[in-house]
Amino acid sequence: xxxxxxxxxxxxxxxxxxxxxxxxxxxxxxxxxxxxxxxxxxxxxxxxxxxxxxxxxxxxxxxxxxxxxxxxxxxxxxxxxxxxxxxxxxxxxxxxxxxxxxxxxxxxxxxxxxxxxxxxxxxxxxxxxxxxxxxxxxxxxxxxxx
Amino acid sequence: xxxxxxxxxxxxxxxxxxxxxxxxxxxxxxxxxxxxxxxxxxxxxxxxxxxxxxxxxxxxxxxxxxxxxxxxxxxxxxxxxxxxxxxxxxxxxxxxxxxxxxxxxxxxxxxxxxxxxxxxxxxxxxxxxxxxxxxxxxxxxxxxxxxxxxxxxxxxxxxxxxxxxxxxxxxxxxxxxxxxxxxxxxxxxxxxxxxxxxxxxxxxxxxxxxxxxxxxxxxxxxxxxxxxxxxxxxxxxxxxxxxxxxxxxxxxxxxxxxxxxxxxxxxxxxxxxxxxxxxxxxxxxxxxxxxxxxxxxxxxxxxxxxxxxxxxxxxxxxxxxxxxxxxxxxxxxxxxxxxxxxxxxxxxxxxxxxxxxxxxxxxxxxxxxxxxxxxxxxxxxxxxxxxxxxxxxxxxxxxxxxxxxxxxxxxxxxxxxxxxxxxxxxxxxxxxxxxxxxxxxxxxxxxxxxxxxxxxxxxxxxxxxxxxxxxxxxxxxxxxxxx
Numbered sequence: 001x002x003x004x005x006x007x008x009x010x011x012x013x014x015x016x017x018x019x020x021x022x023x024x025x026x027x028x029x030x031x032x033x034x035x036x037x038x039x040x041x042x043x044x045x046x047x048x049x050x051x052x053x054x055x056x057x058x059x060x061x062x063x064x065x066x067x068x069x070x071x072x073x074x075x076x077x078x079x080x081x082x083x084x085x086x087x088x089x090x091x092x093x094x095x096x097x098x099x100x101x102x103x104x105x106x107x108x109x110x111x112x113x114x115x116x117x118x119x120x121x122x123x124x125x126x127x128x129x130x131x132x133x134x135x136x137x138x139x140x141x142x143x144x145x146x
Numbered sequence: 147x148x149x150x151x152x153x154x155x156x157x158x159x160x161x162x163x164x165x166x167x168x169x170x171x172x173x174x175x176x177x178x179x180x181x182x183x184x185x186x187x188x189x190x191x192x193x194x195x196x197x198x199x200x201x202x203x204x205x206x207x208x209x210x211x212x213x214x215x216x217x218x219x220x221x222x223x224x225x226x227x228x229x230x231x232x233x234x235x236x237x238x239x240x241x242x243x244x245x246x247x248x249x250x251x252x253x254x255x256x257x258x259x260x261x262x263x264x265x266x267x268x269x270x271x272x273x274x275x276x277x278x279x280x281x282x283x284x285x286x287x288x289x290x291x292x293x294x295x296x297x298x299x300x301x302x303x304x305x306x307x308x309x310x311x312x313x314x315x316x317x318x319x320x321x322x323x324x325x326x327x328x329x330x331x332x333x334x335x336x337x338x339x340x341x342x343x344x345x346x347x348x349x350x351x352x353x354x355x356x357x358x359x360x361x362x363x364x365x366x367x368x369x370x371x372x373x374x375x376x377x378x379x380x381x382x383x384x385x386x387x388x389x390x391x392x393x394x395x396x397x398x399x400x401x402x403x404x405x406x407x408x409x410x411x412x413x414x415x416x417x418x419x420x421x422x423x424x425x426x427x428x429x430x431x432x433x434x435x436x437x438x439x440x441x442x443x444x445x446x447x448x449x450x451x452x453x454x455x456x457x458x459x460x461x462x463x464x465x466x467x468x469x470x471x472x473x474x475x476x477x478x479x480x481x482x483x484x485x486x487x488x489x490x491x492x493x494x495x496x497x498x499x500x501x502x503x504x505x506x507x508x509x510x511x512x513x514x515x516x517x518x519x520x521x522x523x524x525x526x527x528x529x530x531x532x533x534x535x536x537x538x539x540x541x542x543x544x545x546x547x548x549x550x551x552x553x554x555x556x557x558x559x560x561x562x563x564x565x566x567x568x569x570x571x572x573x574x575x576x577x578x579x580x581x582x583x584x585x586x587x588x589x590x591x592x593x594x595x596x597x598x599x600x601x602x603x604x605x606x607x608x609x610x611x612x613x614x615x616x617x618x619x620x621x622x623x624x625x626x627x628x629x
Contacts, residue, residue, distance in 0.1 A: 009561040013190065013218050014352070016560060040281055070399065077340035077392035080282045110282030117587045119560075120281040120350035120629055122395040123244055126402065126419045127220050145220070145244045145395065146351045146560070 192218025205235020280586030341393020350629025530596030
């Protein structure tokens with residue numbers, strides 16, 4: 001089942017926050033990724049002329065999601081792009097305890113005349129940041145600084 | 147009076163309130179909030195929770211303060227001010243903010259509204275073209291990595307040397323646009339890669355470039371206004387609000403990680419993970435201070451490049467040199483910063499997070515042109531309601547570590563604002579009210595609607611009545627550029 005997300009109003013007055021959840025870790029990561037991508041621009045207006053493969057490892061899921069979302073913000077500024085989609089896979093790391101992520105990210109250079117641009121997210125914060133696994137559902141709460 | 151806190155809040159006077167240290171375990175000093183009774187009643191719970199969290203931080207001196215534009219922030223509240231002992235106190239990225247040296251800049255002109263109004267559409271189009279805004283925007287400077295390291299060290303002076311400004315601009319920038327101790331060795335490659343193409347860009351969120359008018363009736367203190375170059379008579383000025391962009395944010399994010407580990411090493415515990423901190427004198431604290439100064443200098447440079455582009459736009463539209471148009475800088479102030487400053491018989495590390503330095507008359511740090519009157523304080527309001535120019539006072543030096551407010555402060559979330567109005571409708575409404583808006587994002591525009599903010603006049607009146615800054619002039623928008 002695909003994960004889903006919703007933006008929430010009442011916990012970050014000047015910024016943005018979302019809850020993401022899924023019945024698996026890939027579904028959670030996919031939902032959180034879509035939330036961030038849609039914060040930046042309507043992905044249906046963003047072509048797929050820019051591609052980037054990403055490999056990340058972290059000692060735990062919470063850190064991996066935080067680092068991954070932060071990497072999207074980095075590409076937005078460093079490459080001057082917004083995103084269409086990300087295809088993700090997750091797996092435990094072999095050499096040491098932890099998790100690895102492989103992502104194929106697509107998008108296009110920012111173009112205000114063809115893309116529906118939204119908020120220039122400056123970063124992912126640790127404010128109220130949580131990743132939980134309860135009753136078979138993975139959930140994350142993320143506050144974005146804009 | 148019903149407040150959004152269960153803590154005891156004691157009235158000092160009608161514009162100042164105190165939360166005693168008995169109200170939260172670990173508070174080392176009282177917390178003080180500058181607010182009228184009505185503003186205090188409207189403040190969210192986060193203000194009270196967070197300013198009292200700040201009062202628990204090691205080495206804090208006298209008070210944890212919050213200004214009347216205060217609201218919930220990351221770690222410190224927005225509007226937060228706190229001074230720490232240099233020897234056993236801390237430094238915290240949460241006390242500076244993610245957008246290091248976000249700040250305000252105000253440029254005067256000799257033009258009147260009647261001269262600008264017929265060309266306003268052309269002027270705003272030219273400004274919109276020359277000052278990139280919004281998601282992923284890139285500036286024209288294209289510095290090399292070596293250049294960018296020089297920007298980190300030299301701040302606004304680097305821009306002047308490259309021809310992006312006038313020599314006399316420097317004396318009208320806080321700290322002459324360059325903080326000492328900035329060493330690029332303490333900045334990550336990620337931060338450099340995020341920031342290197344962003345010099346001269348506005349960003350988005352609440353950042354803006356605004357063409358404003360100062361009417362005769364909008365001047366409250368004529369001699370002080372005149373000393374700052376404002377004469378009224380529908381005089382046109384230009385205000386800029388932006389900071390260090392992705393570069394500063396990456397510096398803050400990088401050091402929050404460092405400080406989470408450092409706190410364990412130094413045995414520091416905090417009420418909120420976003421208050422991660424380290425002893426100022428520790429290697430981690432000094433490294434962050436150096437990196438923060440790099441970001442601060444880059445923000446001064448960013449606003450300097452934008453000033454250059456503003457002058458170019460006016461020259462192109464009005465066919466006169468910027469000097470003949472009288473486009474001198476009035477002042478540039480940081481409102482997200484930590485600096486070592488002297489008060490009384492000691493030096494303290496003053497954190498201002500959504501708060502502005504407001505040095506009073508006679509302060510040796512001020513340029514000769516302002517030493518007799520005090521430091522100009524630029525307070526940005528919402529894009530619909532206008533802004534204020536104020537001046538620092540002796541009382542601020544005594545009571546608030548020479549600090550005051552920075553803006554009007556939000557009261558409504560971005561999502562609520564977007565539900566209340568569509569960006570295109572707001573654009574039409576503002577045009578109907580005489581404010582021409584150029585925006586990259588319509589949803590971003592809706593998020594910044596005037597009703598999402600406190601009434602700036604009420605907020606400014608609070609600091610004026612409290613005596614920590616005095617009103618000089620009101621600035622009304624006629625044109626606005628948003629990311």
